[in-house]
Amino acid sequence: MDARAVRLRVLGEIRRKVGFDAYAWPLTDPETAVGTAPLADVPCLPELPRLIRLKYLTPTNRWTTLRPGTVTTLRAATGGNPARSLLWREMLDGYGVADVASAVFADRFGVWAFLDLWRSRPFTGPETATLTRILEPVTTELRRAQAETFVARDGHSPRPGPVVxxxxxxxxxxxxxxxxxxxxxxxxxxxxxxAPVPAGAYNVAAQLLANEAGVDGHRPAARVHLADGRWVTLRAAGIVRDIAVTIEESAPAERVALFGRASGLSTRERELLGHLAHGSDTRDLARRMFLSEHTVQDHLKSIFTKTAVRNRRTLLARALGS
Incomplete structure (x- = not known):
């Protein structure tokens, strides 16, 4: 299943076992933790830009501060006083939200998604325990789904930008x-x-606002799968008092880095892949990484296994999109 199908299936299980009234579950760039592919069913969709802006500017239960493998509720985080949360005070209270269960889907390779479940009554301890048990396997599945997007398939996507x-x-x-x-x-x-909704642009722009407010220091940028194995990078920058979001095809180095993380490559394997993408042969790889040629071949075999390819040509075609 792709990442959307994974999330929809998991949401069906959560609704059956725990229950919720609304949800927001975007994927994230694993390095910047900025939202990319959104999936949401909330009563305030007409106010989506405001919702995203407040989410990024609220330190309480922000996904970048949550501990992976745990689920935290708004009631617990605020000592029973949700008014301490900017998002709740400025928006959620008006929609009758009494509690929010929040989780981040992260592993040693990066942050892959975050989830907020809204409900008109508080979440219980057993319910948060049930949610906690799904985090690790779902994280692995979301990362796998991202790795699958590097496989080119027949389809149409716009020509490279940049656009603004x-x-x-x-x-x-x-x-x-x-x-x-x-x-x-x-x-x-x-x-x-x-008309198309610029949700990805809202996310990188909101991250820029979070930078300026001192809420979070991650870069206001995110790589997003476009179509047919192609990826684009969104970046936000201030122009006087406004925000310019650029969208352009991800650079080779950006693709390779993301491909390595999504494929579960170790730090050393990602380093080797980066050198390989620059045209290095086995001897050059061994010299650059201070390894024997035999060790380089062992690393390559491990990379082939993890990425489900059989040779360097296929590996580089997938990582570089060529």
Whole structure:
């Protein structure tokens, strides 16, 4: 299953065993922890930019501060006083949300997603324990699904950018370059006849606001799967008082780094893959990494096994997208 199907299936199990009223479950760039592919069913979708902005500016139960393998509730984190949360105080209270169960899906290779479950009544200890038990296997499955996106398949995606989307500090769309809508339509397919929603752009822009507010220091950037094995990188930067979000095809080094993490390669294996992507042969690899040629071959065999390829050509075609 792809990452969307994985999340939908898991949500069905959670709804049956725990129950919730609404949810938000975006994937994230494993290095920057910035949201990428959103999946949500919340009552405030018309206020999506405001919701994302408040989520990124709220330190309470922020996914970048949560401990992997645990589920934390808003009630527990605020000592029973959810008004201590900016997101709850400014938005969730108005929608009758009494508690939020939050979790981050992370492992030693990076942060792959975060989940918020909203409910009109508090979550119980046994319910959070049930949610905790799914975190490790679901994290592994989400990472596997991301690795699968590097396999090129027949399909159409826009030509490389860059394209630009201009947002206000409140994340209102102020303008964009001509091809931006085409990219957004592929990134987050809208309902028929509707304009595409720039959810990925909202996330990187909100991360920039979090940087400026001193809430979180991760870079305001995220790599997002576009289609047919292709990846684009979104970046946010301030222009006077507004925010410019650029969307362009991910650079080879960005692809290789993400491919290595998603495939579960060790630090040493990712280093070797990076050298290999620059055209190094076995002798060069051994010299650069201060290893024997025999050890280099052992590392390559391990990489082939983890990435399900049989040779260097296929490995590089998948990692580089060529």
């Amino acid at each position: 989307l201009l947002l206000s500090p409140e994340l209102d769309v102020l303008g964009h370059t001509p091809d931006t809508a085409e990219y957004l339509r592929v990134l987050v397919p809208p309902d028929d006849g509707r």
